[in-house]
Amino acid sequence: MTIKEIAQLAGVSSAAVSRYLNGGYISEEKKEKIRKVIEETGYQPSAQARMLRTKRACLVGVVVPKINSESVSRVTAGIEQVLSRRGYQMLLASTDNEPEKEITYLRLFENYPVDGIVLIGTVITAEHRRFLKESKVPVVVVGQYTKYANCIYHDDYGAGKAMGKTVAELMMRTNGKRGTEETSGKVAYIGVTREDKAVGVSREEGFRAGLKASGVELSEAYTRKAEFTMDSGYHAALDLLDEHPDIQIISCATDTIAAGAIEALLAYSREQVPEAASASGTRMMYILNRSDIRVTGFGDNQFLKAVTGGIPTVHFGYKTSGIRGAELLLDVIERGEKIPVEMKLGFRMVNENEME
Amino acid sequence: MTIKEIAQLAGVSSAAVSRYLNGGYISEEKKEKIRKVIEETGYQPSAQARMLRTKRACLVGVVVPKINSESVSRVTAGIEQVLSRRGYQMLLASTDNEPEKEITYLRLFENYPVDGIVLIGTVITAEHRRFLKESKVPVVVVGQYTKYANCIYHDDYGAGKAMGKTVAELMMRTNGKRGTEETSGKVAYIGVTREDKAVGVSREEGFRAGLKASGVELSEAYTRKAEFTMDSGYHAALDLLDEHPDIQIISCATDTIAAGAIEALLAYSREQVPEAASASGTRMMYILNRSDIRVTGFGDNQFLKAVTGGIPTVHFGYKTSGIRGAELLLDVIERGEKIPVEMKLGFRMVNENEME
């Protein structure tokens, strides 16, 4: 069914049908005729043809690193909220943490007709920068700082620092000491690639700074790199525990990694304490009882909080960043806003069992 | 940059450029010229115009109920694996569990040019059926049975039944009894809307059948309905625990709901056993120690398994269903396969601490 056929059936010109569809001058009489024909045929105009002509799709593309992620879903929820209120729809492209796929999908969205793109950033390569500079459609980057596009990012350094202080305090409270020698070397950190400036650099450096401010030094031997997966966190933590039996706190760059670390704690105890009988629950009790090994994260994952009761973590305004990002994007799309914007969002410490 | 401008710059016709791009007859000389111009300008052909003409996009749209979900992400991972191998790209639309949005996005994909659609189904309304019957583009439904499209679904009834039997056994082992009176009324079930035929009907009826086969009856007073969220599971479980202090097992329709139930157990114990001191970990120990309240789920969520050590659950071939779904879709798209297919995939019981 094309607009021509509809026009023919209704005995009008295709222009009339188009006007009917888009609210131009059209007599009641023809309106009725067209309405009827469309009703009968179930005609739906081709979005592609319309977009080819009008250059407007009322569509926004969002490129995300993975879909099974609470942080990502909070951001997209924020985006979706704004978009749907303003009559836009949202399409997602997941890149599975492969930066090249990111470029591919950015280009897809660029040529495909979307009015704007939100990139939930991980790493910003030269390729990314080139895209941002040359892109025909407006782009907003969420989660990473960049000069080449409007961006909204979180205060990862500040969050890291706050966590560092919290961890240092936790250690001192546990050990009842305030010296450096006694506490250093008992806190471990599982980070991510430094290519990710927000999480891999700022957050980690903030963490180090926070520790240092409280007189604790993070030793290189006590750090590991992981991917953004639970599995990867599991292996990194296991490795740490094997090598350094004196570890008291494992701080992780994300809650997902922290979940993996918790899993490792379970497995570790199974090996180390075979006499802790195999009855269900016993191991977990043992683990949780070992108050000398604690895990911290970043991101305030609700799932983790629910099933473990919560670990020290940081709440970022992910949903807010989605909301602001979408608003920024629509400003550019609809009002042609030209002034570049960089927005930094704060955070909130979430401590284990904070209700007490 | 359009093909015409490129043609102009290279001193050839637009047809020549098109042939260069798509591999038609073209002399080496012009090839070189065009290559250079494209190189310089960074020209990228408009996908929309191309598709308008060719009716092929090498794109598949996937409509999902939510993105922050392990099951959904496993399905999409399977789809993506097949698609990328065959040179297709994947676009996602998330509906946030709102069936009307599902229709909206299905229509978007239909008019937007995608070659095919995968619908990860929740409920199939009359509206859905109408779409499936009339759709211009091929559709595969994953996760629900339907007559109106190729579909791939899981053996939810069988899985439910197996879980029912497992639960019954667990109860008997705990109570050391085989009678009906003593065991009935101590197992609770948190299900979902019956509009979801797979999870809300088949899975639940299977569960009931499984229990019954072992002489246990699921009483209506011990069942609740929840959404597909942790929060909803939390409230349902709390409600159950409040009303029936004798509950021994809470079986949940999904692992996500089960996570909520575990959270409820934590909160419940905090209220019921105030003397269980507030020291971190103590509550959790208390909970896990209460071997008389257990939680089961469906879906084999890895996150849940990692941080809790695992609960009895069922593993479905989500990734496989994605793979098969994509293959089915491509068969229709590329080879015009006409024979309708219904595919039922099996399952595997996963029991807590099965390694022992």
Added chain:
DNA sequence: GCAAAACCTGTAATCGATTTCACATTTACT
């Protein structure tokens, strides 16, 4: 050496919509 096949090329039609334009008809206002 000559026909057939293969190789190149540009013009113009096409995809399915929107929108400009030129023109006709009403309605409103001095």
Added chain:
DNA sequence: AGTAAATGTGAAATCGATTACAGGTTTTGC
């Protein structure tokens, strides 16, 4: 009444690509 403004209308141009077609050149085969 006479002009201006508002309302309707369809033909044709347009968006940016692909491709059928018609025609020209070179290569191949015998």
